[in-house]
Amino acid sequence: MTAVLAALAVVDRARETELLEAALASGAHVVLEGPPGTGKSTLLRRVATGRATSFVLVEGNAELTPARLVGHFDPALVLSRGYQPDVFVDGPLLTALRDGGLLYVEELNRVPEETLNTLLTVMSEREIVVPRLGPVRAAPGFGVVAAMNPYDAVGTARVSSAVYDRTCRIAMGYQSAEAEAQILAQRAPVPSDAWRDRAVALVRATRAHPELRVGSSVRGTIDLAGINHQLARSRGVAEDDWRTGLDAALVALSGRVRVDESSTRSPEDIIAELYADAFGPEPGAPEPRREEARDPGGA
Template identity: 80%
Template sequence: MTAAVHRAATPVVDRARETELLEAALASGAHVVLEGPPGTGKSTLLRQVAARREAPFFLVEGNAELTPARLVGHFDPSLVLARGYTPDVFVDGPLLAAMRDGGLLYVEELNRVPEETLNALLTVMSEREIVVPRLGLVAAAEGFGIVAAMNPYDAVGTARVSSAIYDRTCRIVMGYQSAAAEEQIAAYRAPMPSPAWCARAVALVRATRDHPDLRIGASVRGAIDLGGLAHQLARARGTGAEDWHVGLDAALVALSGRIRVAEASVRSPEDVVTELYRDVFGPPPEERGADDEDAADGGGGAGEARPRP
């Protein structure tokens, strides 16, 4: 739960509108909630905005272990025994570090943070200052802002965010990007055998989001891992990365843990991934004629998954 300072490295693709909205909100002095499913570029977007502002970027991961002391800071117990409660023995948490430096505090998984910890943000959001026991008043420097992210579709381990938090924030919704944008992201982040194969990998991932047996589909991170796994498996097996069976095994490993099967379904994640893989990449070579092999393996046109009967 320590603070970290980051700079933008990964380009933000197809997020011009959201970038403009976030920059405008922060420039106006507002705090922001970025709401959307995983893998939609929320943290990448914020890193880019922080880099443009030349502001420090402090990341904190939201979970049940994020206590107010870990967020705000604490007195070093050993130094307190020697020197007492003096300001020089206080260890700033990410919140105070961001406030003092005029940086951006990014809280991931806002709806996983305990309510007691979130309450520590209320005065900071409204008054831009906080009173820390035995330390005193700490005011935020110019440029300070809080940006939080949350996935509204994952109910496991999450808690209700109070209306007091919502009343102090602006909200930017970030959905999945276009297929072309996700292909660009996947090709940038992982080795891909060919542009056509990359397009099919993305089509496979996108098909998981609309499958009737799935409650939650995969993000573009699934396509990134699919490309990396296929590359390494092909090297290990001494075959091409576009080998049908290499791709299937890579898809099973990359996607089966990311998707969530609907409660009413009796199918396994592996079964659904295999079905979608066959939809997008075609049947295995042993099941099709020689005339079809080049088109299926060599990267003919790719797009979304073909309709199932």
């Protein structure tokens, strides 16, 4: 599994890997900013594997309280033994502090402000004082890496300048078409190189369509190929069957894109249009009728 992650991480991410490794080696904390599916988690796992340190993952959401992040005293043991250090259950933050590991916070802009304030203290002082437990200092190698999608406005909050003042920022956009084709070939079965390239072109077109506010990530390409493979097997048709590919695209992509409020079309309509642009019209379908130009003079 580690070898697979390492292979995936280097696809069009050599520069970001170098920047992240340099920032962590200098003792800095880092925020990775970019849309979903740009390899933020894979990049960090690759770097953590190379450092041979612990990797502690925390999912940012409204339920991430300071107690869940830091840890707590076991209530049952407190009743019988009191507030002893050995009855404290370390949360992900203390685990990373004691081990000198990386604390990875996903969806930073979904973390409650009270919990973020706890992180700010740790990033500044490299220690935390837990009531009834005392101070816990960071072992060498400790670092905080957070990831966020700056374009997602639902259920998120603006990250304060205090967070940015304590972190370095690495912006991560989508990879090149060649890199996405390579990722797809690693992660899902494809009928041919030509089909793979058309699938990548389809998904990349969702990011530039004027009626789509949000396009699909490379995960959509991977699901498109996987669903197409299974549909072709169940239907007993070739994996490059046009209709099968369209159905797979509708399932894999229609929920990932977001139609602009000014558009009157559905996601399915737009995906079908982009599919025909990438894969051509359906074989055997009649040509759309066009009215012949008429001479106003009747000639």
